[in-house]
Amino acid sequence: MTITFETIRYQFEHLSSVMNENKDFLIELDSAIGDGDLGLTMSAGFAAVVESMNKAAETDIGRALMQAGMAMNNAAPSTMGTLIASALLRMAQATKGKKAISDVEYVEMCKAAVAGIQDRGKADVGDKTILDALVPATRALEEAVESGASLQDSLEKAASAAEEGFDRTSTLVSKHGRGHYYGEKSKGHKDPGAAVGMLIFKGLRDSL
Amino acid sequence: MTITFETIRYQFEHLSSVMNENKDFLIELDSAIGDGDLGLTMSAGFAAVVESMNKAAETDIGRALMQAGMAMNNAAPSTMGTLIASALLRMAQATKGKKAISDVEYVEMCKAAVAGIQDRGKADVGDKTILDALVPATRALEEAVESGASLQDSLEKAASAAEEGFDRTSTLVSKHGRGHYYGEKSKGHKDPGAAVGMLIFKGLRDSL
Amino acid sequence: MKKIMNRPDRFANETLEGILRAHPRDLKAVGDDLREIVRANAPQQGKVAIATGGGSGHLPVFLGYVGEGLADGVAVGDVFNSPSAQQMYNVTRAIDGGKGVLYLYGNYGGDVMNFDMAAELASMDDIRVESIRVADDVASSPKGEEDKRRGVAGLFFAYKIAGAKAETGAELDEVVVVTNRALANLRSMGVALSPCIIPQVGKPGFTIGDDEMEIGMGIHGEPGIDRTKLQTADQIAETLTRTILEDGPYESGDEVAVLVNGLGATPQEELYIVYRKVDEILKEKGINVYHTYVGEFATSMEMAGMSLSILKLDDELKALLSAPAYSPFFSQPQL
Amino acid sequence: MKKIMNRPDRFANETLEGILRAHPRDLKAVGDDLREIVRANAPQQGKVAIATGGGSGHLPVFLGYVGEGLADGVAVGDVFNSPSAQQMYNVTRAIDGGKGVLYLYGNYGGDVMNFDMAAELASMDDIRVESIRVADDVASSPKGEEDKRRGVAGLFFAYKIAGAKAETGAELDEVVVVTNRALANLRSMGVALSPCIIPQVGKPGFTIGDDEMEIGMGIHGEPGIDRTKLQTADQIAETLTRTILEDGPYESGDEVAVLVNGLGATPQEELYIVYRKVDEILKEKGINVYHTYVGEFATSMEMAGMSLSILKLDDELKALLSAPAYSPFFSQPQL
Numbered sequence A, B: 001m002t003i004t005f006e007t008i009r010y011q012f013e014h015l016s017s018v019m020n021e022n023k024d025f026l027i028e029l030d031s032a033i034g035d036g037d038l039g040l041t042m043s044a045g046f047a048a049v050v051e052s053m054n055k056a057a058e059t060d061i062g063r064a065l066m067q068a069g070m071a072m073n074n075a076a077p078s079t080m081g082t083l084i085a086s087a088l089l090r091m092a093q094a095t096k097g098k099k100a101i102s103d104v105e106y107v108e109m110c111k112a113a114v115a116g117i118q119d120r121g122k123a124d125v126g127d128k129t130i131l132d133a134l135v136p137a138t139r140a141l142e143e144a145v146e147s148g149a150s151l152q153d154s155l156e157k158a159a160s161a162a163e164e165g166f167d168r169t170s171t172l173v174s175k176h177g178r179g180h181y182y183g184e185k186s187k188g189h190k191d192p193g194a195a196v197g198m199l200i201f202k203g204l205r206d207s208l
Numbered sequence C, D: 001m002k003k004i005m006n007r008p009d010r011f012a013n014e015t016l017e018g019i020l021r022a023h024p025r026d027l028k029a030v031g032d033d034l035r036e037i038v039r040a041n042a043p044q045q046g047k048v049a050i051a052t053g054g055g056s057g058h059l060p061v062f063l064g065y066v067g068e069g070l071a072d073g074v075a076v077g078d079v080f081n082s083p084s085a086q087q088m089y090n091v092t093r094a095i096d097g098g099k100g101v102l103y104l105y106g107n108y109g110g111d112v113m114n115f116d117m118a119a120e121l122a123s124m125d126d127i128r129v130e131s132i133r134v135a136d137d138v139a140s141s142p143k144g145e146e147d148k149r150r151g152v153a154g155l156f157f158a159y160k161i162a163g164a165k166a167e168t169g170a171e172l173d174e175v176v177v178v179t180n181r182a183l184a185n186l187r188s189m190g191v192a193l194s195p196c197i198i199p200q201v202g203k204p205g206f207t208i209g210d211d212e213m214e215i216g217m218g219i220h221g222e223p224g225i226d227r228t229k230l231q232t233a234d235q236i237a238e239t240l241t242r243t244i245l246e247d248g249p250y251e252s253g254d255e256v257a258v259l260v261n262g263l264g265a266t267p268q269e270e271l272y273i274v275y276r277k278v279d280e281i282l283k284e285k286g287i288n289v290y291h292t293y294v295g296e297f298a299t300s301m302e303m304a305g306m307s308l309s310i311l312k313l314d315d316e317l318k319a320l321l322s323a324p325a326y327s328p329f330f331s332q333p334q335l
């Protein structure tokens, strides 16, 4: 399929309502091994992204994502807000100058996003972070698209992988951010950032 | 009668035990319209006076009282400690160079003490202070001695006057020290300093 | 009682031991009485010396204002208690540089009597002593009875002005005149949100409800003028500023220095939120703020709350306020 | 929640408004974003500029160290939250004097990521940026994982050393080298006695029992290493001093600077009681104290507790520590 800026804008509009609906869920998770603000920052951050995209006269996907990234960071300069801003900036680089992208380019864009988070946060899979949802999800997405599945079906697979990844974080010890200070005590709690990763891929699935 | 330094030393030894026995009584009174330390400072202050007098090689009443005054002030630089130190210094001036004093000189010494407190604290009778016990007591003492009564009998009169004065302080509004901050609310409480004045004259009566 | 200390009865002395260990370049004890502390370079010949003193528990008051361009020596009492006349007298002798000594301290009964007694002792040594009592707390006595008011955070301005004047080589009378003028131009008032605990007592002397505050409470917990529900920063700023402006000699066009002082537990962030409104009100009234101090200048250990002090300036007061000063607790370059 | 404030969501901004109103001679905002604050005389041509930043609620950290001989600019976040990369980048541009910019800040995830992102933005403007993260809290990660440690009150020494070096006209690389050497010589550790409340949250994030304390707790209430009964000042001093001395490069004969820092509600008297014992232990070990700072240098609003920091000095560090510095929150003449 052909993905335009409008497709992406609509996806973020949906993600924004997902974050809003899951505010308390994220607050609860982040209260256990963090500072409890994740629900607030994600609602505020995604709302700012949507506001920025709605204002954008741009149909250049790259430029619009660039502005959206700065908007996310200004509205939510928390760890997760900054990681997602970094992801948006890399998505912007990957789509610079393009008014429409293909399925394969969509996958590349998602991979760029995850690489942005990895480069910014310097975490590895297994460190109990958002990456434990995002990395398996993008891998599933890429494999499905490569095997010829539709983007819809591929996002379905990605969302399932993200959810499994999120669930698995309860077995992990946190190695980054505030969760890290809890050390072994972080085990048994699911990672709030990974929940965001899961919500993102479920949201992308539901909004294509 | 003839009063020597030993008489006076013995009187202060008695006052010291009186203050010690009345520690809680004074704390209670001072807690209502002050900071509650009066029992502690009076015990410590009079103990220091006795210690100083016991160490004094002096039989010169003036010199011994001078040292006792400084000892009182060092051990208890509170309002009451400082007032009594001032009294002791004036008693010292009144007995300078003397190894023994007469009844009349004893009265003069007491009057000097009260004047010392008045000059130091600049309070008047009726201001709800120690003076409300001391001033009527010294007046009664002086009148009795002048009318030819024995010093013992005169101190009996003085002690009664001090007690009456103390009792009357519950009708007064405090004009000095911490009690002053309570303003009208100080009414109904007896003045802790006046209690000290009463205890002093009762103690002098009982130790002659 | 959650205090970081060892023995309650050693609280004041161990504080002083720590201070003398921390600042040997700046402070020294007279003889071996920890309670008598003077500038390391005391006495300074040819300078009027300034002695102060009072109870412990108010750092940086009083000891913290012993330094260059400030006071020369201090007698330190137990927590919330006066030091003795003997200690004040010893400090007086240790700092006298031949030009006389100013006793500058807060207007509290015990301190007044002891400083008066010390002055009598000093006069026997032919040391000239003048006494000025800081009585800046408008909440502690009504207009007309100013001499009954307590000394609170305005003490800082008194030290700053008197200390700077003494540093110019002025005579004792000149120091007295300018300090009295500053005090006539100075008013303070505070609010308390929580009590503090005297270590040897071990429990608060009074309580303030969880949603209450007390306007005009003294720095030893002396009763204030109004117990109210906790107000907003803006409301508190309004009450304090307006009361002070009404009581004192402030007019549109005046230039002032402002001090927002924390009593101990109140964070500096909150002090600045209060200042924000104070500044707004002063601007509205046409009063010009020359310099603002915000921080802990006179405390009551862990009491929560703050006070506001306003000093009206003239040319000389402004120059003296602007002069550099240094102690281990307060440091200011030339403004 | 007993705070002197107006609206909780305006806590950080109103604090900044108050600060800008109080210190117009010293500080200014970049554009009209209160959260981006620089020295009034920024940019200084021909001087390496130092940018810092972090969450509100720690005054004088971070904003309080913007001044002469200290940092040049700061990006200020909400209470306990990082400012944005954009804000840091704006500050960077406002202070760059052509010799490059040092990012000097506490090692917290959000701050690290935002400063890294800001550095990338600045590099697009050809502004050279180097970053140093202060990670002095020995309680926050074991030896061997020093780079995971949090930055606490040792930040003060980092600003003091880097700021003094930059003021000499040194190149960016030279400032980096000496600051890194200072940090290698620096360790801190603290105890908390009570929690603090984030205004927008309105209740403490955790509790500490009436007779308890937590050793090694972070300045945002991050879990410490041991929850114990309230100890005496001497015991606390022992624990902190010995842990720091074991972790760091301190030896008999060394010269050090010491900082005893109050977290907010703990009175200065108590800090000096702790210092008394710290000094005793250092003397025992043959470690020489060159200079001691005692007061509130990095706070957690109204949290009760304190921290100890020890910086080992060499000749250059000593000279830089001794250099004068001035901000509205910290002032020091030449030592």
Ligand SMILES: Nc1ncnc2c1ncn2[C@@H]1O[C@H](COP(=O)(O)OP(=O)(O)O)[C@@H](O)[C@H]1O
Pocket (backbone or CB within 6 Å): A030, A034, A035, A036, A037, A038, A041, A078, A079, A080, A081, A083, A117, A120, A121, A122, A123, A128, A129, A130, A131, A176, A177, A178, A179, A191, A192, A193, A194, D109, D110
């Ligand atoms: N270095 C990192 N790399 C990737 N993700 C991280 C990293 N550090 C923390 N996270 C994620 O961030 C989540 C917390 O985000 P957030 O609530 O915004 O943090 P904070 O409130 O501490 O700034 C964690 O659950 C974790 O998934």
Ligand SMILES: Nc1ncnc2c1ncn2[C@@H]1O[C@H](COP(=O)(O)OP(=O)(O)O)[C@@H](O)[C@H]1O
Pocket (backbone or CB within 6 Å): B030, B034, B035, B036, B037, B038, B041, B078, B079, B080, B081, B083, B117, B120, B121, B122, B123, B128, B129, B130, B131, B176, B177, B178, B179, B191, B192, B193, B194, C109, C110
């Ligand atoms: N100016 C004064 N002159 C005489 N007596 C005074 C004066 N001020 C206070 N007092 C007396 O002192 C008593 C309190 O003494 P004390 O407990 O030592 O005071 P504090 O603890 O405030 O120093 C009062 O009850 C009153 O009798």
Ligand SMILES: [Mg+2]
Pocket (backbone or CB within 6 Å): A030, A034, A035, A036, A037, A038, A078
């Ligand atoms: Mg969080």
Ligand SMILES: [Mg+2]
Pocket (backbone or CB within 6 Å): A035, A037, A078, A079, D080, D081
């Ligand atoms: Mg957060």
Ligand SMILES: [Mg+2]
Pocket (backbone or CB within 6 Å): B030, B034, B035, B036, B037, B038, B078
């Ligand atoms: Mg009393």
Ligand SMILES: [Mg+2]
Pocket (backbone or CB within 6 Å): B035, B037, B078, B079, C080, C081
């Ligand atoms: Mg007392």
